[in-house]
Amino acid sequence: MSLAYQPPSILPGFNDPVHEAQTVFRQLLEAMSHPGVIVDIETTAESPGEMSESMTALALTLFDADTPVWLDAALAERASIADYLRFHCGCPITQSPIEAAFALVGSVECLPRLERFSMGDVQYPERSATILMETPQLTGGDAIVLTGPGIATTRELDPVGLPDWFWSAWAVNHGAFPLGIDAIFTCGAEFCALPRSTRAEV
Amino acid sequence: MPQNTLDDPNTARKRWMGVLARTGLDKLEEAYASLSSAPKHAILRKPETGLIMVQGRANGTGQKFNAGEMTVTRCSVRLPAGSIGHAYVAGRSRRHAELAAIFDALLQDPEHVDALEENLIAPSENALAAQRVLQQRKAAATKVDFFTMVRGEDPK
Numbered sequence: 001m002s003l004a005y006q007p008p009s010i011l012p013g014f015n016d017p018v019h020e021a022q023t024v025f026r027q028l029l030e031a032m033s034h035p036g037v038i039v040d041i042e043t044t045a046e047s048p049g050e051m052s053e054s055m056t057a058l059a060l061t062l063f064d065a066d067t068p069v070w071l072d073a074a075l076a077e078r079a080s081i082a083d084y085l086r087f088h089c090g091c092p093i094t095q096s097p098i099e100a101a102f103a104l105v106g107s108v109e110c111l112p113r114l115e116r117f118s119m120g121d122v123q124y125p126e127r128s129a130t131i132l133m134e135t136p137q138l139t140g141g142d143a144i145v146l147t148g149p150g151i152a153t154t155r156e157l158d159p160v161g162l163p164d165w166f167w168s169a170w171a172v173n174h175g176a177f178p179l180g181i182d183a184i185f186t187c188g189a190e191f192c193a194l195p196r197s198t199r200a201e202v
Numbered sequence: 203m204p205q206n207t208l209d210d211p212n213t214a215r216k217r218w219m220g221v222l223a224r225t226g227l228d229k230l231e232e233a234y235a236s237l238s239s240a241p242k243h244a245i246l247r248k249p250e251t252g253l254i255m256v257q258g259r260a261n262g263t264g265q266k267f268n269a270g271e272m273t274v275t276r277c278s279v280r281l282p283a284g285s286i287g288h289a290y291v292a293g294r295s296r297r298h299a300e301l302a303a304i305f306d307a308l309l310q311d312p313e314h315v316d317a318l319e320e321n322l323i324a325p326s327e328n329a330l331a332a333q334r335v336l337q338q339r340k341a342a343a344t345k346v347d348f349f350t351m352v353r354g355e356d357p358k
Contacts, residue, residue: 010246012244
């Protein structure tokens with residue numbers, strides 16, 4: 001007997017969805033309230049395709065039926081990733097970045113311009129996009145000096161692989177506060193957050 | 203989704219999923235124990251209980267309305283051969299959902315489908331049908347014919 005539609009193999013998500021998602025959410029809160037601090041995630045979820053463990057765990061924690069998700073070309077070409085997210089999170093996958101509540105970027109060198117994502121509107125600044133980017137390394141690149149809420153004096157961040165225009169675009173993004181996108185850099189089991197409230201100087 | 207069930211390639215799977223969901227847990231356990239080798243399944247989604255809204259249409263064609271909520275437990279498993287089984291089962295029995303998902307995955311395997319059809323699905327479907335007929339008979343016995351209760355003339 002053959003079925004007309006053979007679904008691709010889906011990998012298991014969190015072993016204990018409620019508690020693991022709560023743990024990861026707590027870690028994300030820590031990361032967001034201390035911009036630039038690198039946080040280590042332990043997860044039981046198996047990552048589909050090219051996604052890192054931290055990006056997978058954050059996706060399983062954050063996405064649900066109310067959050068349209070946009071995938072960049074590097075992730076969208078692996079059908080297993082969209083299937084995994086749809087199965088475990090039930091999230092709609094959108095083709096247009098402006099509609100996305102979350103964007104997953106597999107190759108940060110090809111990051112689309114930040115203006116292509118939603119910055120929220122004045123009544124509802126929280127309706128902006130959060131971009132999760134896979135970076136080759138979170139440390140070892142050119143150092144950026146961060147200041148702002150959650151940073152007592154200054155903090156250095158030196159992720160590798162961001163496009164040249166990123167930090168000038170980030171200044172514009174920061175200037176639009178309370179509007180603006182939030183960024184999360186992921187690499188392997190580690191991630192760090194860059195909320196819109198953080199000022200970055202090269 | 204195809205409107206005509208004859209054109210739906212998933213008709214066979216819908217049938218056995220429905221039967222598995224309605225079959226009693228003891229029957230499923232029995233069938234699972236009698237498998238020649240217990241499949242080593244990986245859990246994709248642990249059994250979890252939630253509410254679903256049951257919707258109906260008056261006369262099957264009218265406006266959609268919410269009939270009420272029901273408790274459902276769902277589970278998804280993957281067998282080593284690669285087939286993925288899903289189950290949505292009324293009630294809160296996690297084991298029932300897990301076993302129904304395992305059998306759904308096994309039934310997609312051409313190696314198992316005939317034996318399971320013969321030993322589990324067909325007998326269970328017959329038993330369910332017999333139970334349904336019995337229930338209908340019991341209900342029919344309580345039928346009241348209202349034509350005997352015509353109201354008399356109002357006294358002047």
